[in-house]
Amino acid sequence: MDSIVKVKATAPMPEPAELNAAERLATLAFDDMRRVDALILDRLQSHVTLIPELARYLIEAGGKRVRPMITIAAANMIGCRDEAPIKLAAAVEFIHTATLLHDDVVDESGMRRGKAAANLVWGNASSVLVGDFLFARSFSLMVEAGSMKALGVLSAAASTIAEGEVRQLAAVKDTGVSVETYLEIIDAKTAALFAAAAQVAGIVAARPIVEEKALETYGRELGLAFQLVDDALDYDGAAAKLGKSVGDDFREGKVTLPVALSILSADDEQRAFWDRVIGQLDQHDGDFETALAYMREHKAIEATIEAAHNRAAKARQALAIFPANEWRLALEALASFVVTRAH
Amino acid sequence: MDSIVKVKATAPMPEPAELNAAERLATLAFDDMRRVDALILDRLQSHVTLIPELARYLIEAGGKRVRPMITIAAANMIGCRDEAPIKLAAAVEFIHTATLLHDDVVDESGMRRGKAAANLVWGNASSVLVGDFLFARSFSLMVEAGSMKALGVLSAAASTIAEGEVRQLAAVKDTGVSVETYLEIIDAKTAALFAAAAQVAGIVAARPIVEEKALETYGRELGLAFQLVDDALDYDGAAAKLGKSVGDDFREGKVTLPVALSILSADDEQRAFWDRVIGQLDQHDGDFETALAYMREHKAIEATIEAAHNRAAKARQALAIFPANEWRLALEALASFVVTRAH
Numbered sequence: 001m002d003s004i005v006k007v008k009a010t011a012p013m014p015e016p017a018e019l020n021a022a023e024r025l026a027t028l029a030f031d032d033m034r035r036v037d038a039l040i041l042d043r044l045q046s047h048v049t050l051i052p053e054l055a056r057y058l059i060e061a062g063g064k065r066v067r068p069m070i071t072i073a074a075a076n077m078i079g080c081r082d083e084a085p086i087k088l089a090a091a092v093e094f095i096h097t098a099t100l101l102h103d104d105v106v107d108e109s110g111m112r113r114g115k116a117a118a119n120l121v122w123g124n125a126s127s128v129l130v131g132d133f134l135f136a137r138s139f140s141l142m143v144e145a146g147s148m149k150a151l152g153v154l155s156a157a158a159s160t161i162a163e164g165e166v167r168q169l170a171a172v173k174d175t176g177v178s179v180e181t182y183l184e185i186i187d188a189k190t191a192a193l194f195a196a197a198a199q200v201a202g203i204v205a206a207r208p209i210v211e212e213k214a215l216e217t218y219g220r221e222l223g224l225a226f227q228l229v230d231d232a233l234d235y236d237g238a239a240a241k242l243g244k245s246v247g248d249d250f251r252e253g254k255v256t257l258p259v260a261l262s263i264l265s266a267d268d269e270q271r272a273f274w275d276r277v278i279g280q281l282d283q284h285d286g287d288f289e290t291a292l293a294y295m296r297e298h299k300a301i302e303a304t305i306e307a308a309h310n311r312a313a314k315a316r317q318a319l320a321i322f323p324a325n326e327w328r329l330a331l332e333a334l335a336s337f338v339v340t341r342a343h
Numbered sequence: 344m345d346s347i348v349k350v351k352a353t354a355p356m357p358e359p360a361e362l363n364a365a366e367r368l369a370t371l372a373f374d375d376m377r378r379v380d381a382l383i384l385d386r387l388q389s390h391v392t393l394i395p396e397l398a399r400y401l402i403e404a405g406g407k408r409v410r411p412m413i414t415i416a417a418a419n420m421i422g423c424r425d426e427a428p429i430k431l432a433a434a435v436e437f438i439h440t441a442t443l444l445h446d447d448v449v450d451e452s453g454m455r456r457g458k459a460a461a462n463l464v465w466g467n468a469s470s471v472l473v474g475d476f477l478f479a480r481s482f483s484l485m486v487e488a489g490s491m492k493a494l495g496v497l498s499a500a501a502s503t504i505a506e507g508e509v510r511q512l513a514a515v516k517d518t519g520v521s522v523e524t525y526l527e528i529i530d531a532k533t534a535a536l537f538a539a540a541a542q543v544a545g546i547v548a549a550r551p552i553v554e555e556k557a558l559e560t561y562g563r564e565l566g567l568a569f570q571l572v573d574d575a576l577d578y579d580g581a582a583a584k585l586g587k588s589v590g591d592d593f594r595e596g597k598v599t600l601p602v603a604l605s606i607l608s609a610d611d612e613q614r615a616f617w618d619r620v621i622g623q624l625d626q627h628d629g630d631f632e633t634a635l636a637y638m639r640e641h642k643a644i645e646a647t648i649e650a651a652h653n654r655a656a657k658a659r660q661a662l663a664i665f666p667a668n669e670w671r672l673a674l675e676a677l678a679s680f681v682v683t684r685a686h
Binding site for chain 2: 047048051105106124125130131135136137139143146155158163165167170
């Protein structure tokens with residue numbers, strides 16, 4: 001916690017060597033990920049044509065499949081060449097896609113993966129129901145994978161995600177959200193699925209509990225890093241180029257880390273500003289720019305990015321117990337990658 | 344199919360003897376259902392207080408727990424006194440409650456179980472997320488029950504429900520919906536879960552496939568009967584007393600059997616009426632009463648209730664292969680019960 005608040009200002013820049021290393025993971029996992037993609041496309045089929053149509057709109061919009069890739073890479077790192085990780089990877093992506101569809105309804109988002117959000121195209125009702133369909137199909141895929149223990153981990157992750165989302169909803173417009181509460185929220189809504197995605201590889205490979213826990217830690221810390229960067233990018237113009245709406249969190253009154261840190265360091269005038277724009281959601285032209293100026297003054301974005309770097313380092317450390325094969329190196333590179341560019 | 348359209352008009356009245364028989368099921372299942380209820384209350388706990396609060400609002404509103412009671416009664420009928428049916432019964436009720444929460448968002452309902460629908464009290468976002476939570480927890484309960492086959496049946500039912508709901512959504516305002524399409528929709532959105540609720544009892548009791556299928560048929564036919572009665576009651580003033588909104592389907596432009604049958608028999612003037620009020624959803628004062636008059640003219644409500652009776656008879660017949668113990672008699676009585684009063 002301390003490491004987040006007491007921050008040395010460093011603005012990390014993408015390092016080309018790390019980007020190349022991350023691309024290596026995609027190359028390594030290429031064949032397995034093609035099988036995952038084929039399974040995803042097969043299992044979202046339905047005689048109700050709207051379902052594959054809407055689901056493909058989102059799934060083919062070019063999500064990077066980070067979560068299923070973690071399952072695949074972790075399984076390969078520990079020498080598991082089963083069919084089970086392929087099934088579980090597809091299940092993980094289905095859970096993720098279902099939550100995206102529901103989040104768009106919850107957040108009333110405008111953009112998703114560089115396109116109009118599905119709920120704007122097909123309506124909230126379709127997004128809710130197709131999300132339910134994908135969620136149900138994810139459990140059918142888990143049944144095919146055949147591991148009751150993996151099913152338990154993923155169903156627990158799914159309820160934790162919902163808890164995190166409800167907490168986030170309750171925390172909207174609450175300028176009193178602490179750094180600790182923020183971390184608990186992102187741990188639930190984002191990191192839990194990353195953690196489960198890694199852990200289930202250890203489960204179906206029947207690895208010792210210490211390895212299963214190390215994979216779980218890798219996923220969790222990576223997920224935290226991922227979300228911290230995401231929340232920083234919502235206050236960063238560079239995100240606009242990546243098809244994300246900048247300023248969504250601000251407009252919705254979400255208290256993410258850049259805001260929580262800015263409030264922590266605010267003087268009376270700044271506190272009144274945050275109370276108005278976040279607490280009362282009373283926003284006018286120029287307020288977003290003022291928020292950015294206050295964040296710059298307190299180095300809140302840099303601190304958020306540094307927190308992400310710390311989490312990524314913990315993710316890499318968790319892998320130390322595994323053989324240093326190309327898959328482990330690629331997973332380590334992924335941890336570096338998520339904090340150095342948008343996702 | 345024919346039996347629905349070519350109907351002899353008979354308006355069945357509740358028979359006190361049948362009601363008493365149905366009450367016998369509730370009495371028989373009392374102890375097990377108390378365990379199911381305790382499990383439900385335990386598993387909807389969360390440190391995020393809104394979740395149990397919202398879920399209890401719905402669960403304690405006095406749903407009759409018809410679906411979990413089917414699982415419990417079927418298990419007892421075939422002599423299974425395991426813990427697994429208790430867990431699966433709770434899982435079935437969680438799936439059902441999750442779909443109710445999401446349906447209210449999809450339908451923009453005003454009333455549910457005699458109270459304002461949860462989405463009107465807590466907002467759509469909370470209803471979506473708490474539904475997701477309950478859905479996830481239902482799978483955790485299935486994991487505890489320990490049967491991968493039962494998990495497969497229930498996850499398949501869950502995706503079928505979503506398919507049925509999407510189809511129903513697409514069929515709104517479509518005056519061309521056939522009786523066959525209507526039956527396919529209610530088979531998916533309602534009967535699939537009844538069927539699974541009964542079938543899983545046979546699965547965890549490791550009964551021969553013929554018994555498992557008989558239970559599945561019982562559940563499916565009972566579910567169809569149940570939904571047919573529900574759709575008839577939406578055009579019946581008696582439903583208002585039971586805390587249901589009458590005329591919801593009409594106002595939403597849903598083509599249920601009473602409407603589909605009335606359109607089948609409509610003359611030109613009546614067809615123009617249905618095209619306006621359902622096809623264009625252009626409704627004015629007095630239109631609902633006119634719709635009721637046309638339905639009376641073509642005995643569309645009676646035909647719907649008769650179709651329900653036929654389905655209930657098939658449900659009872661499916662049980663013929665089982666020993667005629669008190670549980671089988673009670674399940675038979677339940678099939679009679681659902682068509683003779685509202686639920």
